Amino acid sequence: MSKFKALATYEETLRTGYELLPFNFTALDEVKYVLTNIAGQYTVLDRHSIETFVNHRLPETSATYDELKSKHFLIDADSKVSIDLLALKVRTKLERVADFTALHMFVVSLRCDHSCPYCQVSRQSDNRGAFDMSEETAIKALDMVFRSPSKSIKIEFQGGESMLNFELVRFITLRAEELNRTQHRDLAFALATNLAVVTDDILLFCRDHDIFISTSLDGPADLHNKNRPRPGGDSYERAIQGVQHARELLGRDRVSALMTTTKASLGRARDIIDEYVRQGFNGIFLRPLSPYGFAIKTKSYDAYEMDEWLTFYFEGLDYIIELNRSGLRFSEYYASMILSKMLTPFGTSYVDLRSPAGIGIAAIVYNYNGDVYASDESRMLAEMGDQTFRLGNVATDSWESIMTSEALLTPLEESFAASVPMCEQCAFEPYCGSEPVFHHATQADFVGHKPTSAFCNRNMAIFRRLITDLTDNAETRGILQSWVRA
Amino acid sequence: METRGTSLELSFSQTAFPLETIKKAAYRYSDSLSFEFVVESDKVRLLLHARKPMSAGALVDLAHALRTEVLDQDLRAIVARETQAVRNAILAYAFSGTGLQGDEQV
Numbered sequence: 333m334s335k336f337k338a339l340a341t342y343e344e345t346l347r348t349g350y351e352l353l354p355f356n357f358t359a360l361d362e363v364k365y366v367l368t369n370i371a372g373q374y375t376v377l378d379r380h381s382i383e384t385f386v387n388h389r390l391p392e393t394s395a396t397y398d399e400l401k402s403k404h405f406l407i408d409a410d411s412k413v414s415i416d417l418l419a420l421k422v423r424t425k426l427e428r429v430a431d432f433t434a435l436h437m438f439v440v441s442l443r444c445d446h447s448c449p450y451c452q453v454s455r456q457s458d459n460r461g462a463f464d465m466s467e468e469t470a471i472k473a474l475d476m477v478f479r480s481p482s483k484s485i486k487i488e489f490q491g492g493e494s495m496l497n498f499e500l501v502r503f504i505t506l507r508a509e510e511l512n513r514t515q516h517r518d519l520a521f522a523l524a525t526n527l528a529v530v531t532d533d534i535l536l537f538c539r540d541h542d543i544f545i546s547t548s549l550d551g552p553a554d555l556h557n558k559n560r561p562r563p564g565g566d567s568y569e570r571a572i573q574g575v576q577h578a579r580e581l582l583g584r585d586r587v588s589a590l591m592t593t594t595k596a597s598l599g600r601a602r603d604i605i606d607e608y609v610r611q612g613f614n615g616i617f618l619r620p621l622s623p624y625g626f627a628i629k630t631k632s633y634d635a636y637e638m639d640e641w642l643t644f645y646f647e648g649l650d651y652i653i654e655l656n657r658s659g660l661r662f663s664e665y666y667a668s669m670i671l672s673k674m675l676t677p678f679g680t681s682y683v684d685l686r687s688p689a690g691i692g693i694a695a696i697v698y699n700y701n702g703d704v705y706a707s708d709e710s711r712m713l714a715e716m717g718d719q720t721f722r723l724g725n726v727a728t729d730s731w732e733s734i735m736t737s738e739a740l741l742t743p744l745e746e747s748f749a750a751s752v753p754m755c756e757q758c759a760f761e762p763y764c765g766s767e768p769v770f771h772h773a774t775q776a777d778f779v780g781h782k783p784t785s786a787f788c789n790r791n792m793a794i795f796r797r798l799i800t801d802l803t804d805n806a807e808t809r810g811i812l813q814s815w816v817r818a
Numbered sequence: 819m820e821t822r823g824t825s826l827e828l829s830f831s832q833t834a835f836p837l838e839t840i841k842k843a844a845y846r847y848s849d850s851l852s853f854e855f856v857v858e859s860d861k862v863r864l865l866l867h868a869r870k871p872m873s874a875g876a877l878v879d880l881a882h883a884l885r886t887e888v889l890d891q892d893l894r895a896i897v898a899r900e901t902q903a904v905r906n907a908i909l910a911y912a913f914s915g916t917g918l919q920g921d922e923q924v
Binding site: 351357420422757 | 842845846847848849890893894896897898900901904905907908909911912913
């Protein structure tokens with residue numbers, strides 16, 4: 333008896349054909365489309381191939397068939413394991429939702445020594461008593477922090493300028509560590525600061541309690557100081573000095589920087605990136621302005637169109653890839669987060685790229701006066717007089733009432749991308765986010781009208797660019813893959 | 819396809835394309851165009867109106883893109899119909915054993 337099965341055994345697929353698995357497709361350009369399955373795995377095909385595939389005419393012997401089968405776009409008589417694998421990958425992508433609120437932001441003061449016209453938080457310049465968080469408020473907020481079931485808790489100090497109320501930062505850190513002795517969470521701290529008023533005493537405390545420093549660096553001195561005025565006009569000099577000193581005391585990898593793109597930044601992507609390289613950073617987050625706070629009041633937000641920002645972004649991305657080709661390891665962080673979603677089964681902790689939205693269930697904000705907001709952007713909106721995303725106050729509301737409030741649940745439910753027009757059939761949906769706060773701020777609607785959404789248009793342009801780069805050029809693909817963070 | 823100033827009319831067979839397919843395709847271009855739907859016995863007449871001044875050539879290009887989008891929506895409808903059951907099975911499987919239901923064994 334032959335130990336081999338008859339050829340007919342392996343021809344069953346030819347007789348029975350294949351079944352489609354759920355997928356979406358979106359045009360990349362005039363010719364190509366990107367297809368994504370329910371877990372976000374992608375492939376690129378022309379329209380004729382998609383039509384052939386959907387109409388069950390794709391030959392089993394074709395390379396396209398193998399590609400689609402290996403990436404779970406179809407199943408056939410060989411195996412049904414794709415269904416189990418897709419379920420596992422969907423679950424992995426959404427596992428952070430089950431972890432619940434991990435990021436807790438404390439606005440320890442609204443006071444600030446800078447006068448940035450694009451300030452999103454509408455900082456105040458004096459009256460310490462009125463705009464600093466009290467210990468009583470901090471204690472109540474910390475009680476809420478540990479009500480979250482998340483195994484990992486990150487407490488982030490925001491402002492204004494958080495170092496202007498560093499005594500409270502110290503108080504909150506010590507108290508959180510005390511509470512954590514019985515809570516046993518993976519507890520981390522971060523401090524957002526312009527570093528203008530940093531002292532050795534502050535840095536040593538940050539070192540001793542492993543507090544990560546996040547500062548602002550908008551580019552070379554002339555650009556940074558133009559964007560970020562302060563008395564003395566020396567914001568850049570203070571920031572650089574602070575970064576260097578913080579690295580000496582805390583360690584090189586304990587300090588990061590963020591930039592904001594203003595009208596003055598456009599056309600200077602290379603200068604800004606060169607500054608980050610010169611200062612020894614390993615990457616940069618090329619951020620657009622957000623429509624909140626003083627950015628609206630001073631019309632900074634309207635200073636440029638999204639197309640202008642995309643030109644700036646892609647100039648920056650091109651330059652960063654060029655630097656990588658020359659041997660420098662340097663990444664663009666927004667692309668890095670998206671690439672992680674495209675190339676791994678994991679989701680992201682970045683609130684703006686989450687669906688369901690990360691408001692409240694991934695991040696939450698305790699304002700200086702005890703008001704609780706669904707996100708930092710929600711707090712910024714409140715400073716403009718819009719309290720839509722105010723969830724309660726630590727003095728008067730419980731964790732349960734805050735997390736089950738209509739102010740939180742309604743935008744979460746309504747904006748879920750897999751069930752809203754255009755998003756539900758968009759191939760980029762697995763990589764994107766819901767952003768109900770942005771859409772409420774710009775379109776007065778949690779869902780938003782996606783054809784006119786700046787968030788949607790910006791992201792789709794970036795997604796198309798990254799998929800095209802991954803597909804068309806092996807060297808660029810290798811560079812982009814090296815930016816992936818699992 | 820008939821063009822009148824900043825408006826243009828397309829016509830779709832109702833036998834070939836359900837109204838919902840045409841509406842979904844139109845929605846995608848609602849940043850540049852507004853629409854009037856005229857449903858007749860065997861066809862849907864779709865009047866496209868430019869939201870902002872644009873050349874006749876640009877309007878024709880949008881009309882071509884919209885017609886391609888109608889075809890794409892038709893394909894998407896086939897995929898959705900054929901994969902609805904397995905999609906629900908995948909999602910049910912993904913969310914099973916999470917302990918979110920009160921009487922569920924985790």
